[in-house]
Amino acid sequence: MNIELTGRDQSETATDSDRLILETLRGALTKLRPIFMEEGGDARIVSVKNGIARIELLGGCEGCGGGIEAMAGGLRLMLIERVPGLKEVVFE
Secondary structure (H helix, E strand, O other), X not given: OOOOOOOOOHHHOOOHHHHHHHHHHHHHHHHHHHHHHHXXXXXXXXXXXXXXXXXXXXXXXXXXXXXXXXXXXXXXXXXXXXXXXXXXXXXX
16 A cells, blocks of 8 residues: 655645654554455555645445445545544545
8 A cells, every 4th residue: 555645745844743643544544455455446645734634545446335435435434533633534
């Protein structure tokens, strides 16, 4: 699972809170990785800023009843519950 930040260097602008959220989010996604892989998908953290995580969902979610949207809704709830300080998850 690719769970690294991409784009411009986030480390210069990230707050301590966002860095902690990022590390906790990486751990949570690593634990959830088997679910993604089982369904033919994956996830990549794009950024974390002001408690809002942007995550790219990859793959087709083969076998998911509701497709990628259903997976995103469930994942959003799980991550907000498991990652202290995470306010919202936006999927790209």
